[in-house]
Amino acid sequence: MTKMHSSCYAVCLLASMIVNILLMTQQYKVRNQLTWSQNAAAEAESVASISCSGNGRAYVDGLVVDGKPVCECNSCFQGPDCSQFITDCPADADSGDPLFLEPYWMRHAASSALLVAGWHRMSYTFSDNTSISQVLDQHIRTLHAAAKNAITDGKYIVFGAGSTQLLNAAVFALSSRNSSSRTRVVASTPYYPLYKKQTDYFETLHFEFGGDVSSLKNNSDALDIIEFVTSPNNPDGQLKKAVLRGPTVKAVYDHAYYWPHFTAIPSPADEDVMIFTISKLTGHAGSRFGWAVIKDKDVYEGMSAYISLAEMGLSRDTQLRALKLLKALLEDDGKEIFYFGYRRMMDRWKRLNQVISLSKHFSLQEISPQYCNYLDRVREPSPAYAWLKCEREEDTNCTKVLNAANIIGRNGRVFNAGNRRVRLSLLKRQGDFELLLYRLNELVQKEYDAHQAM
Amino acid sequence: MTKMHSSCYAVCLLASMIVNILLMTQQYKVRNQLTWSQNAAAEAESVASISCSGNGRAYVDGLVVDGKPVCECNSCFQGPDCSQFITDCPADADSGDPLFLEPYWMRHAASSALLVAGWHRMSYTFSDNTSISQVLDQHIRTLHAAAKNAITDGKYIVFGAGSTQLLNAAVFALSSRNSSSRTRVVASTPYYPLYKKQTDYFETLHFEFGGDVSSLKNNSDALDIIEFVTSPNNPDGQLKKAVLRGPTVKAVYDHAYYWPHFTAIPSPADEDVMIFTISKLTGHAGSRFGWAVIKDKDVYEGMSAYISLAEMGLSRDTQLRALKLLKALLEDDGKEIFYFGYRRMMDRWKRLNQVISLSKHFSLQEISPQYCNYLDRVREPSPAYAWLKCEREEDTNCTKVLNAANIIGRNGRVFNAGNRRVRLSLLKRQGDFELLLYRLNELVQKEYDAHQAM
Numbered sequence: 001m002t003k004m005h006s007s008c009y010a011v012c013l014l015a016s017m018i019v020n021i022l023l024m025t026q027q028y029k030v031r032n033q034l035t036w037s038q039n040a041a042a043e044a045e046s047v048a049s050i051s052c053s054g055n056g057r058a059y060v061d062g063l064v065v066d067g068k069p070v071c072e073c074n075s076c077f078q079g080p081d082c083s084q085f086i087t088d089c090p091a092d093a094d095s096g097d098p099l100f101l102e103p104y105w106m107r108h109a110a111s112s113a114l115l116v117a118g119w120h121r122m123s124y125t126f127s128d129n130t131s132i133s134q135v136l137d138q139h140i141r142t143l144h145a146a147a148k149n150a151i152t153d154g155k156y157i158v159f160g161a162g163s164t165q166l167l168n169a170a171v172f173a174l175s176s177r178n179s180s181s182r183t184r185v186v187a188s189t190p191y192y193p194l195y196k197k198q199t200d201y202f203e204t205l206h207f208e209f210g211g212d213v214s215s216l217k218n219n220s221d222a223l224d225i226i227e228f229v230t231s232p233n234n235p236d237g238q239l240k241k242a243v244l245r246g247p248t249v250k251a252v253y254d255h256a257y258y259w260p261h262f263t264a265i266p267s268p269a270d271e272d273v274m275i276f277t278i279s280k281l282t283g284h285a286g287s288r289f290g291w292a293v294i295k296d297k298d299v300y301e302g303m304s305a306y307i308s309l310a311e312m313g314l315s316r317d318t319q320l321r322a323l324k325l326l327k328a329l330l331e332d333d334g335k336e337i338f339y340f341g342y343r344r345m346m347d348r349w350k351r352l353n354q355v356i357s358l359s360k361h362f363s364l365q366e367i368s369p370q371y372c373n374y375l376d377r378v379r380e381p382s383p384a385y386a387w388l389k390c391e392r393e394e395d396t397n398c399t400k401v402l403n404a405a406n407i408i409g410r411n412g413r414v415f416n417a418g419n420r421r422v423r424l425s426l427l428k429r430q431g432d433f434e435l436l437l438y439r440l441n442e443l444v445q446k447e448y449d450a451h452q453a454m
Numbered sequence: 455m456t457k458m459h460s461s462c463y464a465v466c467l468l469a470s471m472i473v474n475i476l477l478m479t480q481q482y483k484v485r486n487q488l489t490w491s492q493n494a495a496a497e498a499e500s501v502a503s504i505s506c507s508g509n510g511r512a513y514v515d516g517l518v519v520d521g522k523p524v525c526e527c528n529s530c531f532q533g534p535d536c537s538q539f540i541t542d543c544p545a546d547a548d549s550g551d552p553l554f555l556e557p558y559w560m561r562h563a564a565s566s567a568l569l570v571a572g573w574h575r576m577s578y579t580f581s582d583n584t585s586i587s588q589v590l591d592q593h594i595r596t597l598h599a600a601a602k603n604a605i606t607d608g609k610y611i612v613f614g615a616g617s618t619q620l621l622n623a624a625v626f627a628l629s630s631r632n633s634s635s636r637t638r639v640v641a642s643t644p645y646y647p648l649y650k651k652q653t654d655y656f657e658t659l660h661f662e663f664g665g666d667v668s669s670l671k672n673n674s675d676a677l678d679i680i681e682f683v684t685s686p687n688n689p690d691g692q693l694k695k696a697v698l699r700g701p702t703v704k705a706v707y708d709h710a711y712y713w714p715h716f717t718a719i720p721s722p723a724d725e726d727v728m729i730f731t732i733s734k735l736t737g738h739a740g741s742r743f744g745w746a747v748i749k750d751k752d753v754y755e756g757m758s759a760y761i762s763l764a765e766m767g768l769s770r771d772t773q774l775r776a777l778k779l780l781k782a783l784l785e786d787d788g789k790e791i792f793y794f795g796y797r798r799m800m801d802r803w804k805r806l807n808q809v810i811s812l813s814k815h816f817s818l819q820e821i822s823p824q825y826c827n828y829l830d831r832v833r834e835p836s837p838a839y840a841w842l843k844c845e846r847e848e849d850t851n852c853t854k855v856l857n858a859a860n861i862i863g864r865n866g867r868v869f870n871a872g873n874r875r876v877r878l879s880l881l882k883r884q885g886d887f888e889l890l891l892y893r894l895n896e897l898v899q900k901e902y903d904a905h906q907a908m
Contacts, residue, residue: 009463016470023477034488034495036563041491044569048490059575060568061589061774072581097577105572109490112572114514115498116775118559118782119566121513121740123551127526131740135515161615161765168764172655194763201626201763204658286575286585286770309648309655310622310764311615316740317775320515321570328572 037115044113055431056082074429091436092408093424096234096384100427101283104340111328114321121316131313132159139326140276140291144268146333148374149258151270155293156300159314160307163256163277163290167228168198169310170252170273170292173302175207176224183224184210188243190387190415192234192254212416213243221246230254232263235415235423236365237383239263256280256290261341262384264370273299280384280427282325282337289314289322338374345382348426348433352386355437359444361401363389386424387412398422405443407436491569498567509885510536528883545890546862547878550688550838554802554881555737558794566782568775575770585767586613593780594730594745598722600787602828603712605724609747610754613768614761617710617731617744621682622652623764624706624727624746627756629661630678637678638664642697644841644869646688646708666870667697675700683725684708686717689869689877690819691837693717710734710744715795716838718824727753734838734881736779736791743768743776792828799836802880802887806840809891813898815855817843840878841866852876859897861890 034041043060050058052071062069073082076089105112125131137157144150160166175183185199189212199209207226210216216225229251231240242251253271257263259281277290294300307313329337356364367381388409390398397419399411412421426433488495497514504512506525516523527536530543559566579585591611598604614620629637639653643666653663661680664670670679683705685694696705707725711717713735731744748754761767783791810818821835842863844852851873853865866875880887 009467013463013467013470016467016474020470020473020477023474034492034499037495037499037567037569038488039564040567040569041488041495044571045488045491048571057573060571061575061587061777062581063589095578097579099576102573102576105576108572110493113491113494114570114572115491115494116568116570116778117498117502117514117566118562118568118779119511119556121515122553122556122559122737124549124739125551127516133515135517161769164763165765198763201759202656202658204656283576285578288765288767288769305655309618309652311619311742313742315615315742315769315772317771318769321771323515324570325572 037117040115048109051081053077053081053083075432076435088406089435090406090408091439092432093386093426093428093436094408094410096280096285096425096427098280098283098285098427099429100344100433101337101341102429104337105283108328111331112325114324116317116320120320124312131308131316132157133316133319133323136319136323136326139323139330142330143326143334144293146330147259147265147338148268149260149265150255150274150276150293151268152293155295156297158292158294158300158303158307159319160290160292160303161288161311161314161318162279162285163254163275164194164198164288165307165310166275166290166292166303167194167252167254168202169303169306170275170299171199171202171207171226172204172306173299174226174250174252174273175204177206179206179224181223183207183226184216185226185228186210186213186216186244187228187230188213188240190233190235190412190417190421191228192230193414193416195228196416216244221248223248225249227251228254230256231269232257232383235385235410235412235417235421236387237263237367237381237385238365239266239370257384259341260338260372260374261345262382264372264379264381265374266371267373272296278322278325282329284321284325287318287321287325289318342375342379342382345384345426346380349382349386350380351437352426352440355440355444356386356388359447361390361392361395361447362440362444363391365389384425384427386426388422388424390420390422396420402443405439407439407443491571494569502563505535507531507535507537528885530885530889542860543889544860544862545893546886547840547880547882547890548862548864550734550739550879550881552734552737552739552881553883554798554887555791555795556883558791559737562782565785566779568778570771570774574774578766585762585770586611587770587773587777590773590777590780593777593784596784597780597788598747600784601713601719601792602722603714603719604709604728604730604747605722606747609749610751612746612748612754612757612761613773614744614746614757615765615768615772616733616739616742617708617729618648618652618742619761619764620729620744620746620757621649621706621708622656623757623760624729624753625653625656625661625680626658626760627753628680628704628706628727629658631660633660633678635677637661637680638670639680639682640664640667640670640698641682641684642667642694644687644689644866644871644875645682646684647868647870649682650870670698675702677702679703681705682708684710685723686711686837689839689864689866689871689875690841691717691821691835691839692819693720693824711838713795714792714826714828715799716836718826718833718835719828720825721827726750732776732779736783738775738779741772741775741779743772796829796833796836799838799880800834803836803840804834805891806880806894809894809898810840810842813901815844815846815849815901816894816898817845819843838879838881840880842876842878844874844876850874856897859893861893861897 047058047060055077056071056073058069071082076086078084141152144152196209229242253274256277272295274293279285365387372379395401409422409424501512501514501523509531510525510527512523525536530540532538595606598606650663683696707728710731726749728747733739819841826833849855863876863878
């Protein structure tokens, strides 16, 4: 009996010791996998795990109180853990902050995480002596091929700090320095207000803002002209083509929204100067990364000169982040993000239409279903913005009408389109959209109640 | 005996099983520490471990061949593992690429590594609705207090894409929009060429480049003037003060090099507009991060407006990287990086002087030892650049004289100082400096040999 015990013990001990050795080897391996990067990774995970009730988020560069990063609450929430809803909080649909894409990146945490070494890319230039990452350039071409929204073959690519900087770079590169009169920068109404603001601010001896295209329709042969064409348009989501033609007219296509999220892609764009940004593609507005796809070498060199003189090339950190994000979304050729973006925006548009269609006081822009090259079928509209109109004669200032209902929109006047129009952003977090819809519903309900009472 | 065996086995088994449990718990912990960040961390370490013979480096955003990132070789090296020295490689001392600081970051790999989550700061704004990280702002103030090089109390801070962008923002903010004549932008010779290049390029109706300060000395009351004061100066390392005075003169202090690495700090700077950059502080030229310290609220708002209209605020990725770097170097109040920078630059300057002092054909600028507020003692010079002069009458183009000896410098003419001067960068990697010294030594040796032969 004791002998049996003894040999049983011996076998068990041997087995246990083998397990011990295996565990130690494995642990050595796991530990050894990471050395200098371990702390940074652990810090990021620790901050990400801070609970903000699903209504906010802590960040590694956020404020720290008592040694712990604090929650930064989404709009309309407050408290240390963002658990308190602020009653009477306005439905703020002013900004085009593309936060509807946040859930996509939460789902792709592993593929989109990025570790930057302290010594990463300290130099002014990459090893080919440029300030443009060739790998990122390649990924952008792959992206356009996947989205079927632009032809990049044989074209040049310039990086800038969001489309914002590239719009201005295009104006500098395309305005004539030899002409006796200044190049006019124009766009067709309603247009994105930055075109005017930026052109006015940076106004040189060589260009000035000319307002709506209509002012130049009879003049387009006599003057040097740059026409901004926003397609699909901000604010109204319509696909557009240049209005002016002629040997002295140059069109700059702002394609910030030319992605399956927001529009049908009738065909891959093939214009001379096209500007894109990750802001409305991946939702990373804060990263300030955009690119221009350019046919002509001189224009490419002109825009490159601008970026170089303005800031000696775009931050390598921004380029690195953009690369990581594109790599992550290209793992399935962009399928998930394009379908997610499309469905989310289409759903919002449908629900908004259901509410507004019950009203006689308000109307929305009409966008027709259209064939989409990406989906290879006719698809429903899914615009980034509602371009709301106050229909009642007395509602001359539509922004004020909405403000009275605790809704904040962007006044149509800043788009050169008068006070009867308001742009409402559909791009923000789901909670923001739900609140907007709730408030609009209340407004329409009041209209119905008032009608019933008559 | 068997009984003893048996109880011994039992004890051993128990002990072994306890170790088993401990190891398993520990392993669970280690494994559990990291989930979604693990791959990014492992990728970064794997790329960093690629051997490039100490003469190059692989990067996570570098080219990949056969599934493996390739080595990017330092100048004068080639081959798949950068092991081959390129004979007859020129000593390229043209660029101010501050790579002498790379070893500091290699030594501080753990504290300077940064993990960025895919959803990090997607919004246009921080939670306080600005595009400026308050935590980074705080770290910058702490940094200046530690370096004893600038007073920031009660002042405003604006971020920009390197000092490059902030120089232009200052010109826009400070030039008079109401005056009948344009504001003149000037600097005292020799001056950093970008002032002219950038001002010419962005020239508006409100400002133009005016060249050397001397052109305006008798006019400084009649005109609106912006004077760039680079202190210590690029190219010659001298501490400078504004030359022009008067109610219509505004000085912009470019303090890119006002760090213990490069100069004595006679006292903390307290000017109205001061511009700094991490490029020459941490060596991260590629990150494009700079800041302006501003006394006046209107100027602060003017420069903020520029950054906002130019690119809607500086990339959050760049701000995050800068924060991580500053956090790392502030762990010891900057002591190590300041002393490392100072000693490295002083050593180079001394060795360069030893070589050039043997020559009658060449001379260097003189920089006097001076009291330093940071070191609290008189200290030796340690400038970022040599401002070499060709002394022989026939050597009218000094750049060409150096080129003939396979040395590349920057022609004094671009600093408005004529062809007899050449700027040689002392900021690059140690290998670059050694090669420069070797080539200069050869040149001086030739001079000596020729003299002996006479």
